[in-house]
Amino acid sequence: RRLAKHRVVLCLDGDRAGISGAQQIAAQLGTDREVIVISPPWGQDPADLTEAEVIDLLAPAVHAPINAQPRLQLVRG
Secondary structure (H helix, E strand, O other): OHHHHOOEEEEEOOOHHHHHHHHHHHHHHOOOOEEEEEOOHHHOOHHHOOHHHHHHHHHHHHHOOHHHOOOEEEEOO
């Protein structure tokens, strides 16, 4: 419910389970929201990343078009 107020939702987890979860979020939020999945490099688990690494991974999603970033994937529900 908290995510419903946002136009774009970023999910930092690009493995199969993370993408599946993002698809569920996208389906629940409806078509007027975008859900973007960001894959950490080398299959790292988001829990193992430092705060600085998370910021570096999220920055392209904020500052560049999705299709210009290889680690970003727009997910539709």
